Amino acid sequence: MAQMGRPRTFDRSVAITQAMHLFWEHGYDATSLSQLKANIGGGITAPSFYAAFGSKQALFNEVMERYLNTHGRVTDSLFETTLPPRESIELTLRRSAKMQCEPDHPTGCLVALGLLSACTDESKAISQPLADARSLNRAGMVACVERAIASGELPPTVVPEALATVFDSFLLGISVLARDGVPLKQIDDAVTQIMTVWDASCIGRPAIGSGSLKGTA
Incomplete structure (x- = not known):
């Protein structure tokens, strides 16, 4: 049985804002997964990141929706x-x-x-x-x-x-x-x-x- 990532404990809405600021400051290509994981919710694991957002691209899509609104x-x-x-x-x-x-x-x-x-x-x-x-x-x-x-x-x-x-x-x-x-x-x-x-x-x-x-x- 595949090992599950630990349950997400961060505030997802706050995490979207944190990710938005990273993409805003550095641009999409220059913002790495390592930066995102280190700066969202005070630091999250890769399994937690993928469980919450699916991918960097999917996260950016959410960020854009937040920004435009x-x-x-x-x-x-x-x-x-x-x-x-x-x-x-x-x-x-x-x-x-x-x-x-x-x-x-x-x-x-x-x-x-x-x-x-x-x-x-x-x-x-x-x-x-x-x-x-x-x-x-x-x-x-x-x-x-x-x-x-x-x-x-x-x-x-x-x-x-x-x-x-x-x-x-x-x-x-x-x-x-x-x-x-x-x-x-x-x-x-x-x-x-x-x-x-x-x-x-x-x-x-x-x-x-x-x-x-x-x-x-």
């Missing part, structure tokens, strides 16, 4: 159609910058930094959820621009995908800035600057809510 919700405003389109994008950028610079977890964004290159067959298999999350954010920004065109705030000559890419590029770039220790105030000031790209595209009137969100959440 917590820290990753800073992009929710992209999909709040009751908000003016410009405000939806500005809120996302400011909230994301704030989250990525917070001191109680690794800096940057797990979706942006967790797997920048798929080096192994295993990492290739788990790269799609990260790409899907980034694609969803881009689609949200495109939808915001399309709403602004439909309402007359932006002219029909604006290409939604092009303007959305400006803001999406900035959003992804925040991760590198935060990881490099650039202060939140500097990044927040940069959000004010990048939003002038939207304002410059407006039809002969100030953008709705222009400059009103600086320093929010």
